[in-house]
Each structure stands twice: as structure tokens, then as C-alpha cells.
Amino acid sequence: MSVMKRLQMIFSAKANKALDSAEDPRETLDYSYQRQLEMLQKVRRGVADVATSRKRLELQMQQIKAQSDKLEGQSRQALAAGREDLAREALTRRSGVQQQLTDLTAQHAALQAEEEKLTLASQRLQAKVDAFRTRKETIKATYTAAEAQTKIGEAFSGISEEMGDVGLAVQRAEDKTQALQARAGAIDELLASGALDDMSGTAKDDITAELERMGSQGEVELELARLKGELGAGSAPEAIESGPQAAPATAAPPGAAGTTNLAAPAVTPRAEEERQ
Amino acid sequence: MIVRVMGEGQFTVDVSHADLLNGLDGELERAVEAGDETAFRSALTELLDQVRAVGEPLPVDSLEPSDALLPAEDSSIDDVRNLLADTTEGLIPG
Numbered sequence: 001m002s003v004m005k006r007l008q009m010i011f012s013a014k015a016n017k018a019l020d021s022a023e024d025p026r027e028t029l030d031y032s033y034q035r036q037l038e039m040l041q042k043v044r045r046g047v048a049d050v051a052t053s054r055k056r057l058e059l060q061m062q063q064i065k066a067q068s069d070k071l072e073g074q075s076r077q078a079l080a081a082g083r084e085d086l087a088r089e090a091l092t093r094r095s096g097v098q099q100q101l102t103d104l105t106a107q108h109a110a111l112q113a114e115e116e117k118l119t120l121a122s123q124r125l126q127a128k129v130d131a132f133r134t135r136k137e138t139i140k141a142t143y144t145a146a147e148a149q150t151k152i153g154e155a156f157s158g159i160s161e162e163m164g165d166v167g168l169a170v171q172r173a174e175d176k177t178q179a180l181q182a183r184a185g186a187i188d189e190l191l192a193s194g195a196l197d198d199m200s201g202t203a204k205d206d207i208t209a210e211l212e213r214m215g216s217q218g219e220v221e222l223e224l225a226r227l228k229g230e231l232g233a234g235s236a237p238e239a240i241e242s243g244p245q246a247a248p249a250t251a252a253p254p255g256a257a258g259t260t261n262l263a264a265p266a267v268t269p270r271a272e273e274e275r276q
Numbered sequence: 277m278i279v280r281v282m283g284e285g286q287f288t289v290d291v292s293h294a295d296l297l298n299g300l301d302g303e304l305e306r307a308v309e310a311g312d313e314t315a316f317r318s319a320l321t322e323l324l325d326q327v328r329a330v331g332e333p334l335p336v337d338s339l340e341p342s343d344a345l346l347p348a349e350d351s352s353i354d355d356v357r358n359l360l361a362d363t364t365e366g367l368i369p370g
Contacts, residue, residue: 158339
């Protein structure tokens with residue numbers, strides 16, 4: 001038998017079964033109406049759940065985007081400092097982070113679609129529930145139990161079909177959201193562990209540390225040059241005083257010019273060691 | 277006749293289109309039975325496109341039951357199998 005006919009029979013069998021179980025069919029009207037209201041609640045909760053998941057995803061996307069931008073900035077900085085190796089490392093990490101972002105963007109689109117579908121489903125169900133309430137009052141007021149049977153059957157099977165459809169839609173949205181939440185949890189853990197690198201900016205990742213070290217080394221060199229300049233220009237007498245203490249070790253002939261020159265080599269090797 | 281596209285809503289379709297829809301429905305059924313995902317996807321998409329093309333959406337506050345039900349567009353072949361396997365309890369809240 002065809003797919004569309006079989007589905008129709010399955011859905012209408014549900015409605016008939018519920019209807020047949022009641023002694024006075026009019027009793028089923030109120031009961032059914034209660035269930036419809038419950039279903040409306042359920043759909044609305046579903047919409048809210050999907051929206052929550054979507055927002056969580058958006059937050060993660062922002063964090064990952066920030067990390068991607070940071071890595072790009074680092075690669076520029078490294079390249080400007082002539083450290084291609086460091087720039088390459090930063091870009092390699094960035095491509096991994098970008099992959100995550102692409103993944104999350106697709107999940108976000110899926111959740112958004114689910115949210116829209118559920119919102120529409122809740123609006124459709126709301127319209128039908130309102131129509132059912134009106135119909136229910138008319139039937140209860142106008143018809144005897146025997147007469148009501150057909151009328152109730154008509155109203156009942158339409159809304160029951162809608163309830164079945166909406167119920168499945170909510171179920172599906174829940175399943176999808178749960179699967180995505182599990183993945184979102186995994187990403188949160190990654191973010192927390194620092195594997196995607198720290199987003200808070202409190203701890204330093206190794207590329208930042210290296211860039212800062214390079215930066216501070218530049219400052220050390222500048223400071224050294226400044227000190228050397230000072231020693232060379234204004235502090236000559238001091239250098240002469242210390243000169244005799246250092247002089248015995250060297251064979252260099254004593255003299256104002258020679259002693260000042262000694263000061264420079266004495267510092268530079270130490271700076272070389274620091275750079276290693 | 278009234279056709280419901282699950283997750284989407286109901287459409288009134290003139291009986292003159294019944295043959296066309298039944299033909300596509302037959303393709304869908306064979307694809308489900310064969311477990312042929314590609315054939316399933318194309319049959320379902322075409323069937324739904326046809327219903328939307330020739331059908332008129334029913335007012336949302338209508339309480340009319342449908343004469344035929346079609347799976348939602350994003351259903352997988354397994355989703356449809358599960359729907360069809362449903363007997364009295366379980367999947368479909370009624």
C-alpha cells in the first residue's frame with residue numbers, strides 16, 4: 001500500500017481509538033481539549049529549548065571567532081618580527097579553529113531552521129485548538145450524545161492528526177537539540193581545557209609568550225644600547241676607577257680610551273647568553 | 277482531497293492530480309522498501325514539490341482530517357520506516 005495512504009490510516013486509527021474508548025463522546029471533548037493545551041505547552045517549551053541551544057552555540061561561535069582573529073593578529077605580528085616559523089604555527093592553529101567555526105555555523109543553521117519550524121507548528125496548532133474550543137462548545141450545547149458522535153468525530157480527527165504531527169516535530173527537535181548539546185558540551189570542554197586556546201586572555205598561550213619574549217628582548221637591547229651610550233659619554237671617570245681592578249687580568253695597556261672600551265665587551269656576551 | 281505534508285501543513289489538491297501523486301507515491305514506496313536513499317530523496321522531494329505546486333494551503337484553523345499524509349521534507353528513510361512500522365502505541369502521540 002502507498003506511503004501516503006498508510007500514514008493517513010495510522011494517524012486516523014489513533015484518533016478513532018481515543019474516541020471509541022469514551023462512553024459519552026461529549027466527555028472526550030473536554031479531555032481532548034486539555035491534551036491539546038498540554039501539547040501547545042510542549043511545543044512552546046520545545047521552541048524555547050531550541051532557542052537556548054542556538055544562543056549557546058552563538059556564544060561559542062563568538063569565542064571561537066575571537067580566537068581566530070587573535071591567531072591571525074599573532075601571525076601578522078610574528079611575520080613583522082621576521083619569525084615566519086611562528087607565523088606558520090599561528091596560521092596552522094587558526095585553520096583548525098576555522099574548521100570548528102564552519103562546523104558550528106552549519107549546526108547553527110540547522111537549529112535555526114528547527115526553531116522556525118517549531119514556531120510555525122505552534123502557531124498552526126494554536127489556530128486549530130482555538131477552532132476546536134469553539135466547535136466543542138457548539139457541540140456540547142446543541143447536540144444529544146447520539147447526534148454529537150459524528151460531529152465530534154469530524155472535529156476530533158482533524159485536531160488529532162495535527163497533534164500527532166506536532167508531537168513528532170517536537171520529538172525530532174528534541175532529538176536534534178540533544179545531539180547538538182552533547183557536541184556543544186564537548187566544545188565547551190575544549191574551550192575550558194585550553195586546547196582551542198584561552199579565550200579569556202588571562203593565561204598566555206605559547207605564541208603570545210614567544211611574541212612577548214621577542215618584544216621584551218628588543219627592549220633589553222635598547223636598554224643596553226642606552227646604558228652603553230651613558231657609560232661611553234658621561235660616566236668615564238667611574239670606568240677609569242674600576243679599570244685598575246679589571247686591568248690586571250688583561251694585557252691591554254692602561255689608558256682612558258682602552259678602559260672605556262673594556263666596559264662594552266664585558267656586557268655584550270651576557271646579553272648573548274640571555275638570547276639563547 | 278486533502279493532503280498533509282507533515283511538519284508543514286495541509287493542502288487541498290484537486291482529484292485530477294491523484295494519478296500523478298499516486299505515481300510518485302509508488303516510487304517513494306519502492307525506494308523505502310529497497311532502502312535506496314537516493315531514490316527516496318528524489319521521490320520525496322518531487323512528491324512534496326508537486327503537492328505544493330498543485331495544492332492550495334488549507335486555512336490553519338481548519339479541523340478537516342486529511343485523506344493522505346506525506347512525510348516531512350527532511351525525513352530520512354529510517355524516519356519513514358519508523359512511521360510506517362508504528363501500529364498502535366509509541367511514536368505518534370494521539
